[in-house]
Amino acid sequence: MMTACIRSLMRIVMRNGMYAVSLLLVSIYFALPSFVPNDTGAFRFGAEYLRETRLDGLKEAIASGAYDTAPQNIKDANTRQLELLEITQGNDVAASLRAQEEISRIDLELYDAGNLSGDYGMLKVNHAFLEQLSGLQTPSLYETTADEPMLYRLAELFGTVPPLLLFVPVVVISFAVFRSIEDDRLGFQFPLSRKMKISLSVVTTLIVASLSFIVSLIPAALTSCLMNGFGDPSYPVVLMQSGEVVTLTVLSALARACGLLLMETLFVASLSAAFFAVTSSSVPGALTCLALGFVPSIPQYFSETFILHEVLKYLPTTYFYVAPVGGWPCYLNLMDVFPVPGASWELGMTVLFACTVVFVLLSSFWCSLHLSFEPWKGARND
Numbered sequence: 001m002m003t004a005c006i007r008s009l010m011r012i013v014m015r016n017g018m019y020a021v022s023l024l025l026v027s028i029y030f031a032l033p034s035f036v037p038n039d040t041g042a043f044r045f046g047a048e049y050l051r052e053t054r055l056d057g058l059k060e061a062i063a064s065g066a067y068d069t070a071p072q073n074i075k076d077a078n079t080r081q082l083e084l085l086e087i088t089q090g091n092d093v094a095a096s097l098r099a100q101e102e103i104s105r106i107d108l109e110l111y112d113a114g115n116l117s118g119d120y121g122m123l124k125v126n127h128a129f130l131e132q133l134s135g136l137q138t139p140s141l142y143e144t145t146a147d148e149p150m151l152y153r154l155a156e157l158f159g160t161v162p163p164l165l166l167f168v169p170v171v172v173i174s175f176a177v178f179r180s181i182e183d184d185r186l187g188f189q190f191p192l193s194r195k196m197k198i199s200l201s202v203v204t205t206l207i208v209a210s211l212s213f214i215v216s217l218i219p220a221a222l223t224s225c226l227m228n229g230f231g232d233p234s235y236p237v238v239l240m241q242s243g244e245v246v247t248l249t250v251l252s253a254l255a256r257a258c259g260l261l262l263m264e265t266l267f268v269a270s271l272s273a274a275f276f277a278v279t280s281s282s283v284p285g286a287l288t289c290l291a292l293g294f295v296p297s298i299p300q301y302f303s304e305t306f307i308l309h310e311v312l313k314y315l316p317t318t319y320f321y322v323a324p325v326g327g328w329p330c331y332l333n334l335m336d337v338f339p340v341p342g343a344s345w346e347l348g349m350t351v352l353f354a355c356t357v358v359f360v361l362l363s364s365f366w367c368s369l370h371l372s373f374e375p376w377k378g379a380r381n382d
Contacts, residue, residue, distance in 0.1 A: 002200060005190050009204040012180045013173060022169065023212055029165075030157060031219040034227060037144035038160075041332035045100060045130075045141055047089045054103075055085040074115055077106050097139045101130040124245050125238050125333055132236030132247065141331075149231030152329055153224040154217060155254040159328030163321040164293060166213075170265050171289045173212065174205045174272045178282035195367035198273050202360070205269035210262065237329045241338040248327050256345050257326035260319065263352040267316060270359035277363035296320050302339050312340050316355050319348030 013019060043049050058078060061067060067075055080102075087099040104127035110116035111123060133139050142148045148156065158166070179185065181197050190197055233251035240246070248256070268289050275285030295317040300306050312318050319325050324338040325348050 002192075002196070005192065005197075005200050006204050006207070008190075009177055009180055009201065010208055013176045013204075013208055016176065019173075019176070022172075023216060026165070026169070027216045027219045029161070030216055031223050033145035033160070034148075034153065034220065034223040035146070037146035040142055040144060040148070040156075041330065042141040042143045044331055045097065046143075047096070050085060050088045050100075055082075055089070058082055058085065071115075073113065074110070077110055077115075081106055093141065094134070094139050097130060097134040097141075101127070101134040104130050121240050121243070121245070121336065122334060125240050128245050128247055129236055129238040129333070132238065136232065136234065136236075138232075147228060148224055149228040150221050150225035151231035151233055151250045151254065152235060153231075154221060155237065155250040155257070156329050157217075157220065158254075158257040158326060159323035159330055163296070163323070166261060166322055167264065167268075167293045167320055168290070169212065170205075170209045170261075170268050171286055171293065173209045174268050174289070175282050175286035177201045177205045177208065177269075178272050178276050178285065181276075182282060183280065193367075194277075195364060198277055198363055198367065201276070202266075202269040202273050205272070206262075206265055209265045209269075213261065235329065237327050239327050239330070239333055239338075240336040241324070241327070242340055242343050243336065246327060250329055253327040253329065257322050257328065260322050260326045260345065260348060260352075263349055263356070264320060264322070266356045267352045267359075270356040270363070274359040274363040274366075277366040292317055293320060313343035313347060314351060316351050318343060319352060 058081065062078060062082065067078055070078075084099040084103050088096040090096065104123070107116060107118075107123055108127055111118065111120055142152060145153065145156075178198075178201050181190070181201055192200070231250065233249060235250045237248040237250055237253040238245065239248075271289055272282065272285030275288060276282060295301065302312070303309070306312065308315065318340055325343075325345050327345070
């Protein structure tokens with residue numbers, strides 16, 4: 001009976017014309033970068049960029065005698081970096097990346113010695129990325145999104161789509177599922193207890209949202225795989241998160257992002273369930289979830305001046321934007337993407353799971369009391 005009810009709820013949602021259109025549009029949006037190439041920022045590691053930003057300037061400075069009176073360690077560093085920068089001007093990508101890795105290591109040594117200024121965190125991120133990348137058996141750079149293999153494209157997707165594009169569809173699906181068990185809808189007729197119908201709605205939301213996301217990724221996955229192959233699962237992903245250098249791979253970043261999205265789905269479904277248990281309506285839960293989804297976009301939300309800054313790492317809204325928390329591959333990684341002291345992917349998963357458990361217990365407790373509060377009718381027994 002329960003399985004039949006879940007199937008019925010799924011059919012109710014999936015037969016909606018707007019659902020099919022939305023799924024199609026999202027799928028096209030995800031796949032579009034493979035057909036309409038976008039710059040990935042790989043130019044940062046290219047010969048022309050390095051020549052313009054470092055090689056020419058260093059050559060000129062040495063030739064003009066700017067370092068004639070500098071300490072010997074700086075002279076030695078400049079001489080070695082000049083040799084390495086010359087290597088980057090060749091056509092051997094692997095040799096260029098190995099040279100850049102050594103250059104970044106020398107930069108860190110100069111900074112530690114007090115002979116170089118800049119953002120130390122970003123210097124560490126740059127070195128960690130180049131160290132991991134140059135260590136691959138066949139290191140490579142993807143200059144446009146049309147060049148990216150499947151794993152890289154899917155992992156990068158989380159960081160290149162508007163954050164709410166991943167969150168809002170979950171809320172809409174949850175709303176549609178709970179709407180189908182209201183007392184004027186077909187799902188209300190299921191020969192099950194109120195608690196069981198709400199529980200099945202949570203499960204259905206999770207199934208439909210997960211399947212919808214997987215289906216929406218298929219065109220993007222197939223396109224990039226056919227054009228550029230499966231990709232190297234060990235390709236590095238390095239970011240600055242909460243002041244710490246986090247080193248991942250495209251496979252682990254993809255898994256973390258998907259896990260976080262799954263936990264967000266449970267959060268939305270359980271919060272909707274709690275509101276439905278009290279109000280017998282799908283509207284309050286959906287509106288509340290939508291409002292919470294926009295909270296991280298509040299100006300100064302991640303700033304130290306935010307009124308809730310001290311407890312930010314414990315708020316579920318802090319983890320609603322998947323990419324900064326889960327991580328994604330990016331060549332233009334020039335800032336702390338998740339500036340919340342003490343926050344992490346692991347803590348985010350824990351916070352969202354804890355909230356889910358609380359909402360489930362609340363809805364179960366309310367249903368056990370056989371109460372349902374409807375503002376326009378007053379309290380009544382279920």
